[in-house]
Amino acid sequence: MTWITSLDQLEPMFGAPPEAAIVKVTRRLTPAYARWIEASRFCMLATVGPEGTDCTPRGDNGPVVQQMDPGTLLMPDWRGNNRVDSLRNIVRDGRVSLSFLVPGSNTVLRVNGSARLSTDPALCARFEQAGKHPHLVIVIAVGEVYAQCARALLRSGIWARDDSAGLPTVGEILTEITQGAFDGAEYDQVWPARAAQTMW
Numbered sequence: 001m002t003w004i005t006s007l008d009q010l011e012p013m014f015g016a017p018p019e020a021a022i023v024k025v026t027r028r029l030t031p032a033y034a035r036w037i038e039a040s041r042f043c044m045l046a047t048v049g050p051e052g053t054d055c056t057p058r059g060d061n062g063p064v065v066q067q068m069d070p071g072t073l074l075m076p077d078w079r080g081n082n083r084v085d086s087l088r089n090i091v092r093d094g095r096v097s098l099s100f101l102v103p104g105s106n107t108v109l110r111v112n113g114s115a116r117l118s119t120d121p122a123l124c125a126r127f128e129q130a131g132k133h134p135h136l137v138i139v140i141a142v143g144e145v146y147a148q149c150a151r152a153l154l155r156s157g158i159w160a161r162d163d164s165a166g167l168p169t170v171g172e173i174l175t176e177i178t179q180g181a182f183d184g185a186e187y188d189q190v191w192p193a194r195a196a197q198t199m200w
Contacts, residue, residue, distance in 0.1 A: 029071070040102050042064055043059075045138075048089060073113075073140040106150035110145070
């Protein structure tokens with residue numbers, strides 16, 4: 001196994017980035033970047049903490065984040081599995097990175113910045129769903145915004161494929177991990193109704 005262990009080894013393997021890769025980076029949301037984010041209902045939120053990194057999916061039935069101003073994004077923390085890995089990380093180390101996707105587009109929009117958690121009632125009220133509000137809102141100070149190269153999505157053909165046939169269910173995974181101690185079949189049976197009742 002040959003390892004790359006220094007920038008002196010790494011950087012000569014690649015040419016200089018093209019002009020577009022440099023000029024695409026902005027420190028605030030431009031109108032075009034803002035329109036793109038408003039169309040996204042799904043993103044991946046990456047955080048870092050003392051135990052390591054975490055990356056979680058975030059989704060909503062409208063824009064996954066709201067723009068407070070060109071330098072600030074708001075993300076509701078809707079109900080999940082109560083592990084709060086991302087939130088725990090943000091409290092201890094505010095660095096975050098978000099990757100926004102829009103079905104049908106091969107562009108991924110990246111936002112890097114820093115985040116804080118707020119329980120401000122006015123912020124939480126902005127995300128009301130059927131009379132319910134998130135417990136808190138992740139307030140993201142934008143550090144940089146840019147569009148990612150589309151090649152990864154083009155190579156994967158992600159929007160033209162369905163490779164889900166035959167995949168194990170979450171219940172089957174849990175049964176395997178616990179060597180049968182966890183009733184995965186029951187978990188899979190009740191999960192759809194439970195999710196529908198606890199979406200918000």
